[in-house]
Amino acid sequence: MQLSLPELSYTRQSLTAFEPPIRNDGRSIDQLRALSGQVNILPGAHGSARVKWGSTIEVLVGIKAEVGDATIHGGTFQASVEVSPAVTIQNRETDILPSSLTSSLQDVLDTLPVDYLKFTPSRAWVIHVDAIVLLCAVPNENIISALSLATSLALQTTRIPKISTPNVTEMVLGSSKFEPSEEYDVDSEWDSALPLQGLENLSVIITASSIDHVLVIDPTVDEANVAQATYAVGVLPDGTISYTRTISMGGGYASTGRAITGERYISLVKAASVAGTKLLEASKSLLTFEGSGFFDILP
Known part of the structure; x- marks a missing residue:
């Protein structure tokens, strides 16, 4: 539902006129849901x-x-x-x-x-x-x-x-060239199955908004509506940034006419990196959780 201008103004004032900023859902500005x-x-x-x-x-x-x-x-x-x-x-x-x-x-x-x-x-x-x-x-x-x-x-x-391929080659008629075989066997035993590789290159996406002098991690739609800029930031497990993209989650009400500065952008990306690495670290506990039902990654 599109908020009215007074409602959007209230959201902005709650974030920018108080120290610490007040979010409608009670989170701190660097806290994920x-x-x-x-x-x-x-x-x-x-x-x-x-x-x-x-x-x-x-x-x-x-x-x-x-x-x-x-x-x-x-x-x-x-x-x-x-x-x-x-x-x-x-x-x-x-x-x-x-x-x-x-x-x-x-x-x-x-x-x-x-x-x-x-x-x-x-x-x-x-x-x-x-x-x-x-x-x-x-x-x-x-x-x-x-x-x-x-x-x-x-x-x-x-x-x-697990895939097994025979250690043989096939001669191509008319030449001395050898090519690898197309034969393979699939091992159906689960105990022999192999994990995927290179998952340290997989990002988790953290959104962040700049609202006047305040940086907000994981903004709600209302918060994104009063931001000068909202970015989706790809964060790798080691904190490295894989990419950033401007996104739009709301109706475009800007808190001011000022554009986000380069220094502000760097601060926003760093805040997203911290949130992303904390999330990925916390999520590791889920992989070893042996109970039933949902596991609280971030309470």
Whole structure:
């Protein structure tokens, strides 16, 4: 729902006129929403994770590996995001949300190495990353952060069957050239399955807004509506920034006419990096959680 100008003004004043700033949900300006999750919840999937981001967003990610055509780079990661009818009921045929989220998630996956997924000259693993948005209670809410975390957790739980290839070559008739064999065997034993590689290159997406002199991590839609700029920041496990992108989560009411400065931008990115590394570190506990139900990643 679009807020009125007085409501937007109240949101801005709460953040900029007080020390410390006052957020409508009670969080500090550098605090992410409460997060919880589950892993290994989809039978038959090679990996899976479910994440609740605050009280307004819930996503589910499943990983499925299949043998497909190799590319010049090796195997592939393929993203697909669907949105539950409970999220968008009308005009689903023309709704751009699934395609937009799919594109954003694919950008995250494209940073992963794929050369090791190739096991014959023409065959390789194709890793399908299929996600569904189960809940988005507020229109234009920040879904990509939840998707990136759920994808990271699902890929860390993923195991792919071990492939064996015969140590032979085939002679090409009429020449002395030898080529690798296209033969391979798939080991169906789960105990022999192998984890994915290069996940240290996978980002979690943290959003951050600049509202006058205040930097806000994981802004709500109302907060993003009064910001000069809101960015999606990709954060690697070591705190390195993989990318930043300007995003729009609201109606465009700016708190002032001033543009964000370079110094301000650097401060915003650093704040997102700190939040991202804390989140990734906290999420490791979920991977070893042996109980049932949701695990509180960030209470």
